[in-house]
Amino acid sequence: MKNPREELESLVEQGKLEELLIRAAILHGHYCPMLSLGVIAGVYAMRELRAENTGMEEVIAIVETNNCFSDGIQFVTGCTFGNNALIYRDVGKTAVTVVKRSADAIRMAVKPETFEILNRNPENRELFRMVIEERGGTEDDKKRLMKWLREVAFDLLKKNPEELFTIRKVQEKVPEFAPIHESVICETCGESVIVTRIVEKEGKKLCIPCAGARYYEISGKGVRQLKQYKNNEASSKRHS
Ligand SMILES: [Zn+2]
Ligand SMILES: [Zn+2]
Structure with a gap:
């Protein structure tokens, strides 16, 4: 039987980041830099590991945050909350370790310099504070913010992943398969x-x-x- 993720897996294999970000936003609801970083990390790790995923825990993603990044990871790697292949290690870092059973694991952590991209423009920084942190601002403010976040999200795709993340092979004990209980x-x-x-x-x-x-x-x-x-x-x- 055909893997329902076949089309996605092929986009991952070919490194089609834009197409994947557009699709990931269907899950996430909007375009944003963290979603984009999740897509980039997911694609990089899946390609490095030559991993395919049919949602049977052959690949595990361990995310260290519950921000937008995690949705990019879930979408691209196919490791989700529902198929038990997503582990949420609550340590507050925008980082992921992708583990393939009987193979290596790769950990990717967003560099502090990457976050700086978001703080570079004081006007946008202020917009972010007003709309996201204080949940205020006018409809126009929200529109301007979303437009900017979308631009940054797509710009990030053009960068070299090594520039955006610290990347290393790690030894990660492969978690046992999720238990089945009556x-x-x-x-x-x-x-x-x-x-x-x-x-x-x-x-x-x-x-x-x-x-x-x-x-x-x-x-x-x-x-x-x-x-x-x-x-x-x-x-x-x-x-x-
Ligand atoms: Zn987001
Ligand atoms: Zn009861």
């Missing part, structure tokens, strides 16, 4: 839950919300630990 029905809400997330409470097998237990969450703030469901929160949802 599901259990929560005795309170009746929903199906992966067995490893079942909490035993007063002799009952419950899901985390029904048990009012703690859980992890990935949000814009990163991986956040030890949030806790309030028992009434879960039960009020059930009856609404």
